Amino acid sequence: MAKSLFEKVWAAHAVGTLANGQTQLLIGTHLIHEVTSPQAFGMLRDLGLKVAMPHRTFATVDHIVPTDQLVEPYRDPLAQAMMEELRRNCAESGITFFDRATGKQGIVHIVGPEQGITQPGTTIACGDSHTSTHGAFGAVAFGIGTTQIRDVLATQTMALGKLKVRRINVRGSLRPGVYAKDVILHIIRVLGVNGGTGYAYEYGGEVFDRFSMEERMTVCNMSIEGGARAGYVNPDQITFDYLRGRPYAPQGAAWDAAVERWRGFASDPGCPYDDVINIDAADIAPTVTWGINPGQGIAITDSIPDPARATAADERASIEEALAYMKLRPGAAIKGTRIDVAFIGSCTNGRLSDFREVARYVRGRRVAPGVKAIAVPGSQIVALQCEREGIDHVLRHAGFEWRAAGCSMCLAMNPDKLVGDQLCASSSNRNFKGRQGSPTGRTLLMSPLMVAAAAVTGSVADAREVFAVHS
Amino acid sequence: MALEKITAVTGRAVCVPGNDIDTDRIIPARFMKCVTFDGLGEFLFYDARKKADGTDQVHPLNDPRLRGATILLSGANFGCGSSREHAPQAIQKHGFRAVVAESFAEIFFGNCTTLGIPCAAAARADIARLAAAVDADPALPVTLDVATGEIRFGGQSIRAEVRPAARDALVHGRWDAIGELLDGLPAAQVLAARTPYFAA
Numbered sequence: 001m002a003k004s005l006f007e008k009v010w011a012a013h014a015v016g017t018l019a020n021g022q023t024q025l026l027i028g029t030h031l032i033h034e035v036t037s038p039q040a041f042g043m044l045r046d047l048g049l050k051v052a053m054p055h056r057t058f059a060t061v062d063h064i065v066p067t068d069q070l071v072e073p074y075r076d077p078l079a080q081a082m083m084e085e086l087r088r089n090c091a092e093s094g095i096t097f098f099d100r101a102t103g104k105q106g107i108v109h110i111v112g113p114e115q116g117i118t119q120p121g122t123t124i125a126c127g128d129s130h131t132s133t134h135g136a137f138g139a140v141a142f143g144i145g146t147t148q149i150r151d152v153l154a155t156q157t158m159a160l161g162k163l164k165v166r167r168i169n170v171r172g173s174l175r176p177g178v179y180a181k182d183v184i185l186h187i188i189r190v191l192g193v194n195g196g197t198g199y200a201y202e203y204g205g206e207v208f209d210r211f212s213m214e215e216r217m218t219v220c221n222m223s224i225e226g227g228a229r230a231g232y233v234n235p236d237q238i239t240f241d242y243l244r245g246r247p248y249a250p251q252g253a254a255w256d257a258a259v260e261r262w263r264g265f266a267s268d269p270g271c272p273y274d275d276v277i278n279i280d281a282a283d284i285a286p287t288v289t290w291g292i293n294p295g296q297g298i299a300i301t302d303s304i305p306d307p308a309r310a311t312a313a314d315e316r317a318s319i320e321e322a323l324a325y326m327k328l329r330p331g332a333a334i335k336g337t338r339i340d341v342a343f344i345g346s347c348t349n350g351r352l353s354d355f356r357e358v359a360r361y362v363r364g365r366r367v368a369p370g371v372k373a374i375a376v377p378g379s380q381i382v383a384l385q386c387e388r389e390g391i392d393h394v395l396r397h398a399g400f401e402w403r404a405a406g407c408s409m410c411l412a413m414n415p416d417k418l419v420g421d422q423l424c425a426s427s428s429n430r431n432f433k434g435r436q437g438s439p440t441g442r443t444l445l446m447s448p449l450m451v452a453a454a455a456v457t458g459s460v461a462d463a464r465e466v467f468a469v470h471s
Numbered sequence: 472m473a474l475e476k477i478t479a480v481t482g483r484a485v486c487v488p489g490n491d492i493d494t495d496r497i498i499p500a501r502f503m504k505c506v507t508f509d510g511l512g513e514f515l516f517y518d519a520r521k522k523a524d525g526t527d528q529v530h531p532l533n534d535p536r537l538r539g540a541t542i543l544l545s546g547a548n549f550g551c552g553s554s555r556e557h558a559p560q561a562i563q564k565h566g567f568r569a570v571v572a573e574s575f576a577e578i579f580f581g582n583c584t585t586l587g588i589p590c591a592a593a594a595r596a597d598i599a600r601l602a603a604a605v606d607a608d609p610a611l612p613v614t615l616d617v618a619t620g621e622i623r624f625g626g627q628s629i630r631a632e633v634r635p636a637a638r639d640a641l642v643h644g645r646w647d648a649i650g651e652l653l654d655g656l657p658a659a660q661v662l663a664a665r666t667p668y669f670a671a
Contacts, residue, residue: 012666015659018648020640024655026662036555038506047649052656053663064504078504085506122668129554129578145556145582146508151652157659159648160581161636193491194548197577227551229577248669293491293551318490411500411553432495432552439499439518 002268005121005234006165006200009140009265013123015157022159028122029139030057030152032095033108034064034086035413036127040149041089051093053156058117059090060098062107063413067376067403070100079414093153106379106405109133109221109347113213114381116246119258120235121265125152130347130429132223135232136216137239138265140200142230163229164198164274169205172281177464179357180215181349181427181447183207185287185297187219187279188226193295196228199274202267203233207281213242214353221348222429225294234266288334288460289431289445291322296431298334300450300462306330325433326442327421334460337444340422342373342455343436344400344448346410349427350378352385354448359391361452361467367399368458374416375400376408400455412437425454474644477587480569481614482541484624485531486602487516492545493552494579498561500553511557512564532565536609544598544605545572549590550579559583569615571598571622571631584637587646589617597622597629618642 003011015024032040037059044050051057064079073080090097098104098111105111109130112118120138124131129143144158151158170183188195201223208216216233223231233239240259243249250258285299296318298304307323307330310316323330328337344350344358355375367373375395377383383405386392392402409416410428417437418424424436424443431443444460453463463469502514520530527533543562549572550558559582562570569589583590593601604625605611613624620632633641640646 013662015655015662018651019643019645020636022636022648024652024659026659026666028663028666028668035503039508039556042507049653052660055669056663063500076504082504082506117669119668127554127556129552131554143554143578145554145559145578145585147556147582147585147647151649154649155652155656155659156663157652157655159652193551194574194576197548197574224552224554224578227548227576293493314490321489411495413500413503430493430495430552432493434499434518435495437501439523 002271004165004202004267004271004273005138005232005265006140006163006202009121009123010162012121018159022161024157025123025160026157027125027152028056029117029124030156031108031112031124031126032057032059032149033128034061034082036146037149038082038085038089039146040153043147043150044153049154051095051153054094056156057095057153058098058112059086059095060105060108060111061086061100063407063411065100065406066415067406067408068415070404103380106382107347107350107407110350110378110382113137113217114246114379116243116249119243119249120239120262125158129224130221132229132231133217133221133347135220135223135230136213138232138235138262140230140232143224163200165202166196166199166275166277167202167204167273169276169278170203170207170281171205171278174207174281174284177286177469178284179447179449180211180218182284182287184219184222185289185294185445186284188222188295189287189297190279191226191277193225193293194227196223196226199228201226201228201231202273203231208233212353213238214351217351218348222294225429235262286447286450286463288450290326290328290334292325292431292433294429294431294445296322297445300335302334304328304330304332304334335462337460338423339371339425339454339459341418341424342367342371342451343409343424343426343428344451345376345378345408346428347378348429349448350376350382352382354427355386355391356389358448358452359394361449362398362456363394365398365456367455371455371458373400373455374403374409376403377405379405409436411435425451425460427451474647475587476644477589477641477646478618479614479616480542480589481612482568483537483539483610484542484544484601484605484613485537485540486544486605487531488546490546491548491551494550494555494558495552497550497558498555503555503557508557508560508564511561512566515561515565539566541566541568542613542615543567543570544602545570547573549575551576554578556582559586559588563588571615573598584640584646585648587641589615589633589641591615591631591633593622593629593631601629
């Protein structure tokens with residue numbers, strides 16, 4: 001019978017069935033970082049357990065690292081303590097740690113693919129909800145909690161109920177100036193922030209067939225913002241070309257065997273899905289959020305919703321709550337909303353192609369007076385490549401601060417934070433209340449080029465007009 | 472490991488209304504700079520409970536009549552966003568033993584179950600009825616019967632179901648899977664040996 005990738009990967013990693021009916025699933029690859037892992041190591045110590053398969057866990061540091069300070073100790077002693085705790089845990093357990101001194105440090109969801117650790121047909125877990133990113137390679141990748149990190153460290157398995165699979169086809173061609181970020185913001189807007197509960201999302205259709213790995217990662221990254229615990233794209237030649245030659249990818253004869261094996265994991269033609277959604281790529285516009293969850297988005301040409309026009313009481317209440325927090329006027333155009341901060345980076349949009357695209361258009365332009373603009377590469381390798389290509393120079397020249405790799409202002413567990421009720425045009429993934437570090441800070445999610453357009457004009461703008469994007 | 476069989480939770484309830492309450496709101500990221508979960512209870516819903524100067528503002532959890540409640544009521548998609556276990560840890564350390572909401576985000580639900588916190592889903596109108604009863608009498612004893620999937624209060628009863636796999640794990644004292652997973656470790660090792668991934 002024809003099977004989906006999810007079914008095949010699940011079957012290949014099922015160790016057994018637990019008493020409550022859940023599956024004991026082998027987690028082939030485990031990724032850890034400094035925020036959610038220290039307590040898990042503490043639990044292991046309390047139970048007198050060891051890391052079962054340390055060669056299957058990889059660590060990096062991303063959330064708490066200051067992007068403007070490389071020398072330790074960090075100004076924040078709590079950040080320094082977390083750094084040292086991770087270092088100690090990895091050393092004691094024999095876990096590979098991509099520390100800052102290795103030149104391979106970065107946001108965990110950028111490092112895994114970059115190193116070739118993220119591979120098709122594998123199961124991946126990480127104590128971070130954006131682990132869905134790795135699904136871009138045809139992996140089944142789950143964000144997990146700390147107690148589950150303990151489980152994976154101790155047994156390389158975890159207890160999990162099987163998900164349903166929803167196929168999302170994006171058909172046709174994207175219009176110029178429309179990016180992967182717009183595709184996922186559109187999907188979340190259409191299906192809702194909890195529309196994916198209980199599902200893994202399988203993304204396909206011509207748009208995904210043509211997408212680069214980095215674009216696929218941007219979409220899979222935000223699956224969780226639509227409530228889907230995992231999201232993936234079937235592996236194809238684009239996937240294999242990306243992985244070939246990377247440090248942890250198979251080499252030589254093993255490479256050919258791996259590609260053969262990986263191809264076999266792709267969903268079979270005609271396989272059954274629990275649900276299928278079709279989206280016309282031409283319907284997707286550059287998208288901007290106006291509210292306090294990632295589903296509250298509109299096309300850049302649209303007006304901010306008016307609660308008075310809401311059809312349901314629930315919708316009205318949620319618009320009212322969002323607008324009260326965002327201090328935005330119902331019915332007004334989103335275009336022209338003044339911004340204070342522009343942030344380009346994060347595990348959603350902190351990759352080489354993001355910075356290349358921004359640099360291509362901001363060359364010779366200037367960040368508007370009064371706007372603080374920061375560009376934060378997602379990894380040291382992304383940073384180095386940008387610097388080799390002169391991208392850092394272009395951005396600096398335009399008035400952006402060029403920082404060291406980390407999560408930065410996406411979640412503000414480091415010195416990069418909004419202040420007061422600053423409004424931030426952000427290429428990150430969450431616009432929750434207080435997300436960017438100030439309890440009253442405001443976030444508008446958009447693509448990196450839209451952030452750049454907002455940065456140079458000082459207000460939310462249509463990047464297609466600002467930069468004359470035609471192709 | 473012998474775990475408590477969580478068949479029912481009885482106590483007082485408090486409602487924190489709203490849909491899509493995310494884990495950043497349950498515990499803001501700045502309080503996650505820690506290497507243990509100790510003391511997280513005081514940061515539960517911090518930015519909603521506190522003014523900028525750190526003093527209390529109006530919030531159900533600041534209401535002295537509702538202090539000591541052990542059952543938390545809320546709306547749809549509760550616990551969405553970040554996978555941080557700091558969120559259910561803060562809920563538990565604040566003193567809550569169960570959460571009742573219209574629906575739950577996936578990762579949050581799993582994290583709660585693993586900590587022995589039942590997450591029961593109830594209809595909006597039923598949660599509103601319970602919240603109204605609690606509002607009228609904050610001392611009202613409320614019982615979430617995990618095994619039968621109902622909440623009893625003041626002579627009334629509403630449906631509030633924990634999903635079957637989680638319910639079975641809770642009522643049979645198997646909500647922390649580590650024991651069973653360790654039993655399966657030899658089989659996992661065999662499967663892992665047949666499933667090599669890496670060149671290095």
